[in-house]
Amino acid sequence: MKSYRPPSPFFQLIHLSIFILILIGCQEKLDLTAIPxxxxxxxxxxxxxxxxxxxxxxxxxxxxxxxxxxxxxxxxxxxxxxxxxxxxxxxxxxxxxxxxxxxxxxxxxxxxxxxxxxxxxxxxxxxxxxxxxxxxxxxxxxxxxxxxxxxxxxxxxxxxxxxxxxxxxxxxxxxxxxxxxxxxxxxxxxxLKRDSQRIDIKSLNATSTNLTGGYILTIDKVSIGDAGIGKPLSYFYNNWDDDARYTEQNSFRSQYDIFKNKITFPPFHPPYHQNQHLETYFLYEYPKDRNITEAQKSYIAQYMYDFETALITDDFDKGERTYADFINIETFVDYFIINELCRNVDAYRLSTYLVKDRNEKLSMGPVWDMNIGFDETDRIPINDWVINYNSYVAQDAWMMPFWWNRLLEDPEFRKVLKIRWMNFRSGVLxxxxxxxxxxxxxxxxxxxxxxxxxxxxxxxxxxxxxxxxxxxxxxxxxxxxxxxxxxxxxx
Incomplete structure (x- = not known):
């Protein structure tokens, strides 16, 4: 009987190579590599x-x-x-x-x-x-x-x-x-945009004769819009000035500062000027700044001025609240409730939407942009209102408008807020x-x-x-x- 002689290393290598090729073929056929x-x-x-x-x-x-x-x-x-x-x-x-x-x-x-x-x-x-x-x-x-x-x-x-x-x-x-x-x-x-299934307000175009609506305004940083077309991506990593580049085309300014005082200096200064923290600008979201007419601009600016003037001058102790002729109070209350519960430090002063439909009062909302809120932020204590932002942050380029502390001075506004909060807390909140x-x-x-x-x-x-x-x-x-x-x- 002949003794067993193992294959030479050369033939062992060939056999191993054939085995690996067969295995790879089986894996491809059966998809054993588990590629997702x-x-x-x-x-x-x-x-x-x-x-x-x-x-x-x-x-x-x-x-x-x-x-x-x-x-x-x-x-x-x-x-x-x-x-x-x-x-x-x-x-x-x-x-x-x-x-x-x-x-x-x-x-x-x-x-x-x-x-x-x-x-x-x-x-x-x-x-x-x-x-x-x-x-x-x-x-x-x-x-x-x-x-x-x-x-x-x-x-x-x-x-x-x-x-x-x-x-x-x-x-x-x-x-x-x-x-x-x-x-x-x-x-x-x-x-967020005007649409029957989103922000459901009447359309407003250059031929509209009823100037009362609908409008969507924002209190926010400026979107660069058409001015950004053609700029390289690298530009947008450092274009901080564009955030505060308010112009007569894209916005109008409140006539009152954050302390309820009439502003005496002109609007539309360069970004981050020394008095910017006093200003509140309203950006044209709908109609867009390229589409809104001068008559429409004049109407909505005057409406906002009349609302703010009434809010400042009403004597709540005497039962005066003519500001309520201009705003849907329930929407202001609900906006306050959600943003305060979420401790949204960008609310009221940034990423803030205001809506005025045709023949209707001004409404707050929808809410938007909650990424710096809840337990994340340390700018506002957990036991204070976000509307007191100005007490904690000095001369931010975007400060808190005067509206909210003034609204809480009104017993009727507080009454509506209390009723709605307690109702929500017994159910959905x-x-x-x-x-x-x-x-x-x-x-x-x-x-x-x-x-x-x-x-x-x-x-x-x-x-x-x-x-x-x-x-x-x-x-x-x-x-x-x-x-x-x-x-x-x-x-």
Missing amino acids: KGDDGQVFAIDTKDSEIPYLVIDTQGASIPYEPGVPAQLKIYENKKLVQTQRIDIEFRGKTSFRLSDKKGFNFETIDASGEGVDVSFFGMPAEEDWRLIGQVVNKSNGYIWDQSMLYNYIGYELSRSIGKYASRGVFVELEVNGEYQGVYYFCEK SNSRLTQLVENASQYLQSNGAVARNYEKWNIPGARPYDQAIEELKSYLMERANWMDSEIGNF
Whole structure:
């Protein structure tokens, strides 16, 4: 019998190579490599496993995303890795301070047709429109901070506003991939604009003879608009002066300063001049500054002047409150309630919407932009009103208008506020409902793995564990609501 002789090293290497090739072939055939894909073959930047959270893939076909105007792209929406919607869009970056500070950028996009024209489209059952927002929290890796570690602030604020019967931007949580790179958890929501299903007011154009409405004004930083077209993306990282570049075309100024005094110096000085902290500007949101007529400008400016004059001069001790002829008090009360509960330090003085419909009074809202609020901010104590901002921050470029402390001097305004607050606290704003809102949303993100995926992408060393952030958010809401119970109960 011949003795066994093992193959030479050369033949062993050949056998091993053949085995590896066969194995690779089997893996490709059986897809054992587990590359995450949609059912249409789209390869995902990250494996969302069995997540129920919608996964969005945006592809600009190699084009860089600008600040403005947008570039064409394709949007695909997957649910449980199944393609449920494909849409052409026009996408651009969004935000002012958040754009400059955050590594996790936000986006505006418009739905377009094959020719590039805007077209109304419905997403996730929301009413069809063409303007949408993708908002993520601010993450600054180089300086090691996150605003809104819960990723819930905007969602909670808007849900609370809707719960008391006011319109707020509808939206859903999604996970986002842009040009092959995973971006994390975002809030996909409606842009605030005039629309029968959003801010529902009458149209106003150059041929309108009834000047009473509708108008949408904002108290905010200036959007650069058409002046930004053609500027390189690098420009927008340092264009802080543009935030305060108020002009006769884009805005008008209150005739009163933050102390209720008549302003004697002219408006529209250069950005950040020494008296800017005294001023409040009203930006034209609708009609846009390029469309609003001089007659319409004159009407709405006079209306605001008459309202502010009445608010200042009314003698509440004598029962005078002619200011109520100009405003829908309930909307002011509700705006106050939501923004104070959320301790939104940008409210009233930034990201603030005012609406005047045709033949109607001025209304406050909708609420917007809650990313610096709740337990995040340290500018306002948990046991004081946000409207007292001026007592804590000296000469910010955007200070608190005089309206709110003056309104609280009116016993009738306080009475309405007390009635509505107590009614809400016994129902939609009860401690149990507030807690449930936070728990349900955070559990949805956690149980689907989105929190872990987001913070694997946007890890900040030393940041609080997510569970701790949620517990602190719930504790904040209980403490804030209970403090408001005490304060408003004494009105």
